[in-house]
Amino acid sequence: MAMQWMRVAALAFLSVFATASFAQQYPSRPIKILVSIPPGGAPDIAARLIAQKMSESVGQPVVIDNKPGANGNVAGDAMAKAAPDGYTLMLAGDSLIVINPHIYAKMPFDTLKDVAPVASIASNQFFLSVNPSVQAKTLPEFVELAKKTKPAIPFASGGNGSQHHLGMEMFKQRAGIDLTHVPYRGGGPAGNATVAGETMVVLAGASNAGLLRAGKLRGLATTGKTRSPLFPDIPTVGEFYPGYEVTIWLGLFAPAGTPEPVLARLRDEVNKALSQRDLAEKLNVTGALQPLITTPAEFVALIRHDHEKYGKVVRDVGAKAD
Numbered sequence: 001m002a003m004q005w006m007r008v009a010a011l012a013f014l015s016v017f018a019t020a021s022f023a024q025q026y027p028s029r030p031i032k033i034l035v036s037i038p039p040g041g042a043p044d045i046a047a048r049l050i051a052q053k054m055s056e057s058v059g060q061p062v063v064i065d066n067k068p069g070a071n072g073n074v075a076g077d078a079m080a081k082a083a084p085d086g087y088t089l090m091l092a093g094d095s096l097i098v099i100n101p102h103i104y105a106k107m108p109f110d111t112l113k114d115v116a117p118v119a120s121i122a123s124n125q126f127f128l129s130v131n132p133s134v135q136a137k138t139l140p141e142f143v144e145l146a147k148k149t150k151p152a153i154p155f156a157s158g159g160n161g162s163q164h165h166l167g168m169e170m171f172k173q174r175a176g177i178d179l180t181h182v183p184y185r186g187g188g189p190a191g192n193a194t195v196a197g198e199t200m201v202v203l204a205g206a207s208n209a210g211l212l213r214a215g216k217l218r219g220l221a222t223t224g225k226t227r228s229p230l231f232p233d234i235p236t237v238g239e240f241y242p243g244y245e246v247t248i249w250l251g252l253f254a255p256a257g258t259p260e261p262v263l264a265r266l267r268d269e270v271n272k273a274l275s276q277r278d279l280a281e282k283l284n285v286t287g288a289l290q291p292l293i294t295t296p297a298e299f300v301a302l303i304r305h306d307h308e309k310y311g312k313v314v315r316d317v318g319a320k321a322d
Contacts, residue, residue, distance in 0.1 A: 036072030125224030206288030
């Protein structure tokens, strides 16, 4: 019995020693970051900025591999099934982790069990905007208009089950109004449809910032905890409906089972990059993103909170993936 215990203890020691040794040598070869969308969108911009900083710091190439498809499920599945050694990561938007499990009848992987959160990257918020022809200059005026307009005012979204869609459904519940959902393929097309008059109101992110600046859309409110630095004169929805918030975030993830020392090294490198002023400025200018630095516990809490929040909305409205 004593001999068996000693054998188990020795194996445990060797395992810990091997993990620590591996972490000290990490990374010894190129790191790959999968991105869940095609080149050019906010997650891709953020991934390339982070990759450049990390590569300079760790002395190894950090390469981007765009794997779009199925609302990010293609990239997520590839990452979740990769070796848990810290050499295959994924940078993705929150919708992949906290919304997809609720709108897809079958997921190829479990976003809470098969994925290890590494670090939060950046956050953004939506703009609730209307076509300039709408006879409402403020959010309260729009609510009153919506209550008396029959048939219901149409609103555009980036697709069934998207944050644009679910965020507006949450607003409808809080404001006690009815609006007719018209899904498009992305926030950009949804904004353009509202400019063209196909719909009258849209909830979308930075893709519509140019339309707001040009006066082609009228911003009534933003959806973050605080006002947007891009449009500080536009109030938040929460100023009228306390507690309402729809914040978009990006995160870096690894396969479940990746050694904690490796996750800690990656987290430190990401946070060091996000703390650099030039990267923060590039995130803001190119993607209207704000760096989001959290502790591991805070990031996990954010994931679980949003997973529950969007799950409730999806159940309430019966949203399904397109």
